Amino acid sequence: MKLRRWKAAVTTAVAVLGLTTLSTSAHAADTAALDYVALGDSYSSGVGAGAYSGGDCRRSANAYPELWKANNAPASFAFTACSGATTSDVLAGQLGPVNSGTDLVSISIGGNDAGFADAMTTCVVLGEGACLDAIADARAYIAGTLPGRLDSVYNAISDRAPNARVVVLGYPHIYKVNGTCSFGISETSRAAINSAADDLHSVTSKRAADHGFAYGDMRPAFEGHEICSGDRWLHSTTWPVWESYHPTAQGQSGAYYPVMESLA
Helix, strand or coil: CHHHHHHHHHHHHHHHHHHHHHHHHHHHHHHHCCEEEECCCHHHHCCCCCCEECHHHCEECCCHHHHHHHHHCCCEEEECCCCCCCHHHHHHHCCCCCCCCCCEEEECCCCCCCCHHHHHHHHHHHCHHHHHHHHHHHHHHHHHCHHHHHHHHHHHHHHHCCCCEEEEECCCCCECCCCCCCCCCCHHHHHHHHHHHHHHHHHHHHHHHHCCCEEECHHHHCCCCCECCCCCCECCCCCCHHHCCCECHHHHHHHHHHHHHHHC
16 A cells, blocks of 8 residues: 555656646747847846946846846847836837837836936935925826826837737835934935835836736835845945946846746
């Protein structure tokens, strides 16, 4: 009886191993056949993660598109994401490689349209009152204007690559509210900045869903790793200043890449 049970267990284990091997091989074959284009802004280009190329676009070898390419070996890879990009920049200068043969597109976009970088600078330099005013302006833009701007980009992607899987990635909370920081901007300002990130999530996820795109919420991925968390994967104020409030290399590998991998 024990021998029969042992044989059955071995048979089951071999079967499971065979299925796992087949699944892994199938996944490798699928990704190897993909033509992948990475669009977007600095969170996609990898600002903050070091090892830059692409001039002012600051495309990092540690950015999640590069990590996905290295781990999945797609048939082709075009990396046009660029630091500071807005939806208009994507439409004007990033869509060249996207065509009917494109299988996979990734993108993060919208934060610069809403003036998020300028609002962060205001918060750091001019204090709480000016910060709250700047964040209120950003939130008004996110609610009123950004949905149409996202639609224009998403429509353009679908028109050029109607059969592609499109992965839209959002933005994290920048601060852990009531965290370990004892200096810098006020807790009220930190909470307001996070509220703007929540608005970006709500609008972007809704527009992505309405276009049939996959969406990755980056707030849970960075939970416990915000600025003031004690184990941050985001730069605080830095030199060079343009790396401020962007994911570190660990933020790209530990948060953005796993979310991309799970959705692609």
